[in-house]
Structure formats: C-alpha cells, structure tokens
Amino acid sequence: MxxxxxxxxxxxxxxxxxxxxxxxxxxxxxxxxxxxxxxxxxxxxxxxxxxxxxxxxxxxxxxxxxxxxxxxxxxxxxxxxxxxxxxxxxxxxxxxxxxxxxxxxxxxxxxxxxxxxxxxxxxxxFTRHSQHHTVRELVGAGTIGEIRGLTADFGFPPRPPTDMRYHPVGGGALTEIGVYPVRTALLYLGDGVQVVGATARRDRRLGVDLSGSALLVGPDGTPAHLTWGMEHGYRSAYELWGSSGRIVVEWAYTPPASHAPVIRIEQQDRREWRTLPPDDQxxxxxxxxxxxxxxxxxGDLQGEEVLRLADLMQRVRDAVVALPGGSDE
Structure with a gap:
C-alpha cells in the first residue's frame, strides 16, 4: 500500500x-x-x-x-x-x-x-459529487428525452465588505461564482459551446463585478441560461429541460458531506423526488x-478539463456587457 x-x-x-x-x-x-x-x-x-x-x-x-x-x-x-x-x-x-x-x-x-x-x-x-453522475445517467437513459434547454444559478447574500471576493485580487463574481454555472453548461452541452452574450453588474468603487448572466448554445442549438452573483438570496441549482420532461438538481454546488441530495424528475404524468446517498465532494x-x-x-485528462473550462470562461468574460447599477462612489 x-x-x-x-x-x-x-x-x-x-x-x-x-x-x-x-x-x-x-x-x-x-x-x-x-x-x-x-x-x-x-x-x-x-x-x-x-x-x-x-x-x-x-x-x-x-x-x-x-x-x-x-x-x-x-x-x-x-x-x-x-x-x-x-x-x-x-x-x-x-x-x-x-x-x-x-x-x-x-x-x-x-x-x-x-x-x-x-x-x-x-x-x-461539485463535478466530483455523485449526484451529477446520477443525473447524467438519467439523461443518457432518455428519462427526459433530448435536452432542449439548461438553466443554472448560483448566488448568495452579500458578505462583509472586507471579504476578499469584493477586492480585485479575488476576481469578482464571474471568476469566483460564475465558474460553477459555466462548468455546468460544459457538463451537459459538451464541446462546441458558443457564447451568445453575457452581462455583468459592476461596482466601480470596489472594482469588481457583483453579479452576471450569460446565454450559451450547444453545438446543436440547445440554449443554456446562466446566472450568478454575490448580492442575492441563496440559490445553488440547475435544471435540464428535455423533450419529454425535466430534471431539477436542488442543491447543486455546495452540499455538505452529510447532506442526502434530492433531485426532482418531472414527466408529463408524474413527478418524483429522488433522494440520493450523501457524498463528500x-x-x-x-x-x-x-x-x-x-x-x-x-494528468492529461485533468489538463484538458481545466483548459476547456478556461477557454469558455474567457469567451464569456470577453462577451460581457456592463450593466448600470453599480456604485460610482
């Protein structure tokens, strides 16, 4: 050993x-x-x-x-x-x-x-948590038909002003939080994802973005609407909308090791809340x-994963249009 x-x-x-x-x-x-x-x-x-x-x-x-x-x-x-x-x-x-x-x-x-x-x-x-493997198995088995859309959201309430996330060295909301929904899009839409557009609400005084959103499309035209931020009520979820149903992952990104995840499966004539075993991501x-x-x-596989995500994150970052509403002070 x-x-x-x-x-x-x-x-x-x-x-x-x-x-x-x-x-x-x-x-x-x-x-x-x-x-x-x-x-x-x-x-x-x-x-x-x-x-x-x-x-x-x-x-x-x-x-x-x-x-x-x-x-x-x-x-x-x-x-x-x-x-x-x-x-x-x-x-x-x-x-x-x-x-x-x-x-x-x-x-x-x-x-x-x-x-x-x-x-x-x-x-x-989060990509190492078994609940996402279960969801991918369900999708592969045709439980909700073909994926027609994806939404993914991750946000949490404001932290103290001294929190590193509100300092440029922390990278801002897209870099720190948006990476989760963006990685979710890669997880289910695969390679060839294109960025249609992206937005960010920036605090000029702090020098960082506080929230944002992006619209992506997969190679077959499947859309993914992503939102993130650090000025929200807590949300950590994604939803796959298929040709014959939906799968909702209700605590997608930060479940503790003791938490038994619950995923919701919806079809035309039934709803199921499936409880999965706890897992330590x-x-x-x-x-x-x-x-x-x-x-x-x-090693090569890890490098490929990192580069795929970094490439898509860069394209989202390059597409960002700043929105009004941040502080000018």
Missing part, C-alpha cells in the same frame, strides 16, 4: 478552514504536514486546529523537503504566481478554482505541469488528486 501523499497548504483561506483541511485531515491517503500564511498568528491558528506545523511565508513552505504536494486556496489573482512557484519547486498542485484569471495564464501553467511531469488539478469540487477531489499523483495517470 502506498504511503499517504504528504501535503501542505499555501494560504489560510476560508474554504480551507471550513471544508478542505478537514477533508485532508480525515482522508486516509493524505497527510497534512504544514500550513503557511504571511501572518504567523493565522498559520498557528490553522495548524492548531488541523494538527500540522505552522509556517510563516509561502517561500518558506515551498523550500521544505518533507512535502510532495500543495493545496493553493489563495485569492484567484494570486493563483498563477504561486502555482508556478510550487511547480518549479517540484511539487504537485491542487488549486482552488479557477486555476487562473485568464485563459493564457491557465494554458501556460498546464503546459508547465506537463513539462515537469507533475499533477496540476483544479479543485472545482471534497474527499472525492482529494481521492482523484492522490490517484493522479501516485499513478502518474489522469
């Missing part, structure tokens, strides 16, 4: 505190060695909770000889810099989504990882990452 992958965390983000480090600590094939922050007190607080070593400074962490891989939950616009540093230090990298703020940077990092024969994986965890991400690190396989 292979030894656990010795991992460290580059940054003390909220997602690391709330979800990923707990999954690392519980995963039998991962050993959490250290956590780094530029703030010593923050590193110590994280390390005390997750039983690992605190490190002050990111370069200091990357210089260690007792780790094989790093998890990068830094703000989006810092990803490219520190992912590159980690790869050049000979470390495998699991990075929070999206991997970088634009397609060109993403492509450069994927190529670098391939050249160095290292695993580089984007932690877009963060644990599943780690399992996939460990397998790639240990076997050397799946």
């Amino acid at each position: 292979a030894a656990p992958v010795r991992m460290a965390t580059l940054g003390c983000a909220s997602i690391a505190w709330r979800r990923m480090l707990a999954s690392m600590a519980a995963h039998p094939d991962v050993e959490l060695v250290a956590v780094a922050s530029r703030d010593r007190a923050k590193a110590e607080r994280f390390a005390a909770r997750f039983a690992c070593e605190p490190v002050t400074g990111y370069d200091e962490l990357l210089a260690r000889d007792d780790i094989e891989a790093v998890y990068v939950p830094l703000p989006v616009m810092l990803h490219a810099e520190w992912v590159e540093h980690a790869l050049r230090a000979g470390l495998h990298v699991l990075c929070e989504k999206p991997l970088a703020g634009c397609f060109a940077e993403t492509e450069r990092l994927v190529k670098l990882a391939q050249q160095l024969d290292l695993t580089l994986m984007e932690s877009l965890m 963060f644990g599943n991400v780690l399992t996939t990452f460990v397998r790639a690190v240990r076997t050397g396989r799946e």
Whole structure:
C-alpha cells in the first residue's frame, strides 16, 4: 500500500478552514504536514486546529523537503504566481478554482505541469459529487428525452465588505461564482459551446463585478441560461429541460458531506423526488488528486478539463456587457 501523499497548504483561506483541511485531515491517503500564511498568528491558528506545523511565508513552505504536494486556496489573482512557484519547486498542485484569471495564464501553467511531469488539478469540487453522475445517467437513459434547454444559478447574500471576493485580487463574481454555472453548461452541452452574450453588474468603487448572466448554445442549438452573483438570496441549482420532461438538481454546488441530495424528475404524468446517498465532494477531489499523483495517470485528462473550462470562461468574460447599477462612489 502506498504511503499517504504528504501535503501542505499555501494560504489560510476560508474554504480551507471550513471544508478542505478537514477533508485532508480525515482522508486516509493524505497527510497534512504544514500550513503557511504571511501572518504567523493565522498559520498557528490553522495548524492548531488541523494538527500540522505552522509556517510563516509561502517561500518558506515551498523550500521544505518533507512535502510532495500543495493545496493553493489563495485569492484567484494570486493563483498563477504561486502555482508556478510550487511547480518549479517540484511539487504537485491542487488549486482552488479557477486555476487562473485568464485563459493564457491557465494554458501556460498546464503546459508547465506537463513539462515537469507533475499533477496540476483544479479543485472545482461539485463535478466530483455523485449526484451529477446520477443525473447524467438519467439523461443518457432518455428519462427526459433530448435536452432542449439548461438553466443554472448560483448566488448568495452579500458578505462583509472586507471579504476578499469584493477586492480585485479575488476576481469578482464571474471568476469566483460564475465558474460553477459555466462548468455546468460544459457538463451537459459538451464541446462546441458558443457564447451568445453575457452581462455583468459592476461596482466601480470596489472594482469588481457583483453579479452576471450569460446565454450559451450547444453545438446543436440547445440554449443554456446562466446566472450568478454575490448580492442575492441563496440559490445553488440547475435544471435540464428535455423533450419529454425535466430534471431539477436542488442543491447543486455546495452540499455538505452529510447532506442526502434530492433531485426532482418531472414527466408529463408524474413527478418524483429522488433522494440520493450523501457524498463528500471534497474527499472525492482529494481521492482523484492522490490517484493522479501516485499513478502518474489522469494528468492529461485533468489538463484538458481545466483548459476547456478556461477557454469558455474567457469567451464569456470577453462577451460581457456592463450593466448600470453599480456604485460610482
């Protein structure tokens, strides 16, 4: 049996505190060695909770000889810099989504990882949840006929003004939140998705977009209407409308590991609410990452996934028309 992958965390983000480090600590094939922050007190607080070593400074962490891989939950616009540093230090990298703020940077990092024969994986965890595999099986079985349309929505209420999402280094709503509905479109419409148009409501004072929407079409003309934002009542759902029914995924993107998902199947003469087994999407991400690190396989597949999403995200970003309503102060 292979030894656990010795991992460290580059940054003390909220997602690391709330979800990923707990999954690392519980995963039998991962050993959490250290956590780094530029703030010593923050590193110590994280390390005390997750039983690992605190490190002050990111370069200091990357210089260690007792780790094989790093998890990068830094703000989006810092990803490219520190992912590159980690790869050049000979470390495998699991990075929070999206991997970088634009397609060109993403492509450069994927190529670098391939050249160095290292695993580089984007932690877009919802795609690893089994509920979406079930939905794809239902669609493949013809449960709702042929897909005629897709809607996907992800939004949550405003956070405190100090939240990194409201700072340019956080990337804004499209980069931070819109990536979920955009990835959903790829999941069900496949390759060849085109961007018809996109909008964003931007706060000029903060320098970021707060919400947005996009209309995409698949290669056969199937439309996808996507919305996202961080100034909404909470919603995390998508719906597939077929030629003979609908499937609604009611908690699509952020279900906790203890949650038993419910999907709604509607046909002409019946409705069914199907309860599925709980699943740990963060644990599943780690399992996939460990397998790639240990076997050397799946690296090309991971790169293809990352680049497909980055390409579509860039085309949505390029199509955005800014809407009035943001603050000018």
